[in-house]
Amino acid sequence: MVLITISHGLFHLSLPFDPAWIAGITSWLAALLLFNNASRILQVQVGILLTIGLILIFYAASQGAEINFLNVISSNSGLLSMIAAVGFLRLVAISDADKEARLPVGRRSYLHTLLGANLLSTIINISAPMLIADRIHQQKPLQRFTSQSLTRVFCGCASWSPFFGAMAVVLTYVSQAKLLWIVFAGLPFTIIGLVVVYAEARIRYPEEVDNFVGYPIHLNSLKIPFVLVVSVILGFWLLPGTPVLVV
Template sequence: MKPSIAATGGWLLMLSVLLSLIAQITGLFSGYWAGIPIWLVVMLFVPYVKPAQRKQIILLMLVGSVGLLYGVFSGLDGRYLLKTLDANQNVVAMIVGVGFLRIFAVNSVKTGETLPKGKSALIRTLFGAHLFGSVLNISSVMIVGDKLATQSKLTTTQGLVLLRGFSACAFWSPFFASMGLALVSAPGAELGTLVSFGIPICLVALGLSCWQIIHRDDADTLSGYPVTLYSLWMPALLAVIVITAHKYYPHISVLSLVTLTSLCFIALWLLFTKGYHAIVVARNHIESGIANSSGEVVLFAAAAMLASGVAASLDAMNIQLAPEHFGPLEAGVTIAVLVALAMTGMHPVTSVVLAGSVLAPSMADPNMLGLTLLMGWSLGITVSPFSGVQLSIQSRYDIGAKDLLKANWRYITAMYLICCSVLWWYSTQI
C-alpha cells in the first residue's frame, strides 16, 4: 500500500472514531455520519486487500446491493440504506482504538531474555497469550510467536498454544471483535450476561487445552513466553475499567467504552513515557499502523451492506426465516452451521452478521443469540484452516494446516458439546 493511501485512510478512520464517540456519548447526531469516512476508506483500501478476501468482499457488496435495491423498489423506507451507511462504525471504531494498544505492546517487549522451557512454561504462555489477545487481538499472536521464534522454529505444539490462547478470547473479551459484533447482531444482548457465561466456558477451553498440550510428546523440551505479572497488568486493568464503566454508564455502548478506554490509556502512557515525542509516535501509527487493519475495516463495511440487503429483502418479501422458538437445540444447530461456514473459508464477521440479520428479528432472548454467536466464532476460528489467525500462524511460522487440524478436532468436538450443554442450562434459568 502506498504511504499516501495509508496516511489518508488512517486520518479518515480517526475522523470516523471521533464522530462515532461524539454521537454515542452526546447524542448530538446519528452514528451513521461516522460511517461516511469509513466508506471513503473502503474505496481507498479495497485494491490493497488480499485477493482471496477481496473476492469475498466484492461478493458481499454485490449481494447486499441487490437486496437493498429490491427493498427500495418494493417501497421500503430508508432505514436499511442508513444501516448500510453506518458501516458497522461502532465496531470499526473499536478496532481502530484497540489497534493503538499495539504501540504499548511493542514497546514493552524486552529483548535478549532467556526463554523458560517445559510444560509449565507452555501453560503460562497459553494463559499469557490469552490475556494479551483479550485486549490486543491478533497482534498478540505475533508478539508472543515472534518472541518464541527467536530461539528456534515453532513447532505444532507451540502453534497450538498461540491458536488456543487467542481463539478462547472470543468467548468473553469486550475488546474482541466477536463481542462487538455479537452485541450489534443480537440487539438487546447484555455485556454482563455474555461475559458471565463466556468466562467459565473460556476457562474450560483453556483447561482442556492445557491437558492436551502437556500430554504432547515434545512438551518438556519446548520454550515458552516469559510471562510475568508486570506484563499482564495492562489487559487486566483495561478489562476492569470497561466493565466498571459500563455499569455506571449503561447508556454508552460497550464498543464506545472500549474505544474510549483504549485511546485514553495509550494517550496517557505516551505522554508519561515519550513526552514531546508522543505526538510523533501517535501520528506515525495513524499514518502507517492503522492501515494494517485495512482488511478488517473493509470486511466490516461489506458485512454491514450484506446484513442490510438481506434484511431489506426479507422484509420486502415478508419472509421470516427464523424459527418460531430459538432454544438450545436451535442454538446448537446455529453453532454447527457457523463452524461449517468457517471451514469453507467464510470469515466469521460475515457468518455472524448473516446469522444475526436472519435470527435477531424474532429473537425473544437476545442473550441466547449473543452467546451462540460468540461460541460459533471461537470454535470456527480455532478449527478452520482458513481463519485469519490460522493463516497467520501457518504462513508466519511455517506450521502445517493439517497438523493443526489433527490437533484440534478432539478439542472442537468436546467444546461443541460443552457449549451446547451451557446453552441448555442457560435456557433453564431464564
Template structure:
C-alpha cells in the first residue's frame, strides 16, 4: 500500500466515524463531509478519464451558483452541500465490510449447477446476498461462473439484475439511502414492502425472458447456488435496523446501518479469530476503502451539484411554486431518469436534479422515495456507464451491444411494472 492510499483510508475511516457520531451527538454532519472531500481530492488524479470528467463537471456546475450566492452575501447552504449525500456514501463504505463475515470459507462457495433449478437458485440467492454485501455478491458469483468459460448473455443479465433489484427493498443498499435522503418522511417499512413486490416480479420476468428465448437457454443455464446459511448475519442486521428505526424513527436509517455494520463485523471477527480477526478487519479497511474512492468522488460531486442546482432554482424563483405532484408526475420523473440513463447520464446525477426540483413541491414522500428507488434500480441496468454494466463488459468480456439489446425489453417492462405499483402505494 502506498502512502497516498494509506492517507485516503485514514481520511475515509475518520469521515465514516464522524458521520456515525452525528447520530448520537450534536456534531455537525458537514464535518464528516469536509474530511471525505479531502480524501476525494487525493483520489481525483487517479480516476478513470470518463469518471473524472463527470466528477469535475458536476463539481463545477454545483460550485458555481454557490460561489455566486456567497459573493452576493446570500445564504448558499454550503454546509448542506457537504453533507447531503453522506448517508449514501457511508452505507456503501460500511456495508462493504459485511463480506468479511458473510462470505463462505474458500472452497465452500458451492459448485456451479445446470438447469432451471440453477437459474432460480442463482436469481434468488445472488439477489438475497446482494441485499447485504452489495456488488461483492455479483463479483463472487461471476468470478466462479467465468472461471471455466466466459459469461454468456443470460448469465450476465441474471447476475446484474439479481444485484440491482435488491436496491428496491434492502435497507443495507445505497439505493435506499439515496431515496430516504431525497424523500424525507418516507416510511422504510412501506418502501420495503412495495419494493419486495416489485423485486420479486422483476426476478420472475428475468427468468421468463430466458425461458421465452428457447428451451436450450432455459434447460442449459449454468448458475451459481448461494448457501442460505450465508444470509443469517445480513438477516439479523436487517431486523436489528428495522427494530431500532421503529423505536427511534428520527434516526437516519443509512447512518444507523453505517454504524451497526462495522460494529457487527468487528464483533463477529473477534469472536471467530480473536485479535487476528481485528487485524484482518483493519487490513481490509486499509485496502478496500481507497478502492471505493471512485464512488466517493462521484457521490460527493453529485451532492454538491444537487445543492448548487437547488440554490439556483431558489434564486430564480423556481423553488417557490409549491406545485402538487401526483402519480403521473412522478411516473414522468421515473421515465425521464431512465431515458437519460439509457443515453449515458448516471442515475445519481438525474436524481440529484429531480431532488433539487421536487424538494419544494407537495408530494407524498413514499411515492417520491419509491420513484427514486425504481429510477436507480432500472437506470443502472439501462445505463451503459454504470459500475454494474462496466463490470460485465470490462471485467467479464460480455459484448456491450448484446447486453444492451438484451436488457432493453426488461427495462421497458420494469417501467410499466413500477408505474402500476406507484399508483397503488397508499399515501404516506
C-alpha cells in the first residue's frame, strides 16, 4: 500500500486501471486482518463509524447521488501510508549510544530531555516518549512528574510536525491547506509550550527538577529528525505538483 501510493503520487503511473484501487483494497484487507488485534472498545468504535458510513452511502445513493466507489475505498490511502511509513522510523531514530549511555541528573538533564523528547516525537510520534520513559524507568522508577512532562512536550509536536497523523488528516480533509503555513504557524506555539513546561517545573517542582534523571540526547541521534524535516520541506518546494503526503 505504501509503495503503490508513493509511486502513483510521484510518477502518475499509466496503467489500464487506477493504482488507487490496489492501495485501497490492500488497506481494507490489512484492516480486516488486524481487526481482531484491536481492543474491544476500539472494535466497537470502528463498527459504529463503519455502520454510520454505510448507511449514509446507501441513503445518498437512494437520493440519486453518484457514488464514487474508488473514493470510498481509497480516499484515506495517503493518510494510512504516511502513518505506516512513520512507524518504521522508531527502528532507527534512537541510537545505540543513547540506549547504553549513563543517564544524566539535574536541571540541564531535564531541559535536554524536554528538547530531545520534542524533536524525536516530531518524527516517531508517540513512540518517542514511550521509549524515553522506558529507558529512564530502567534506572529509576518512573515518577508522575516525569511522565507528565514527557506527555505535555509530546502534545506540542502535533501543532507543527509534518510527520504526525494529525497533519495528514488536516492536509487530507481541509481544502487548500498548505504544509508550510501550518508548520510556521504551529512551531511558535510548540516553542512557547516548551518554555512554559520548563518554567512551571522550575517554580512548582524545584526538587524534582534538581534530581531529575534524564535521557541522554546526543547530536548523532538528532541527525535523522533534522534530515527528514529538511527533506520534506525541500521535496515540497522541488515537486510542487506532488501531494504533500507523498513527499
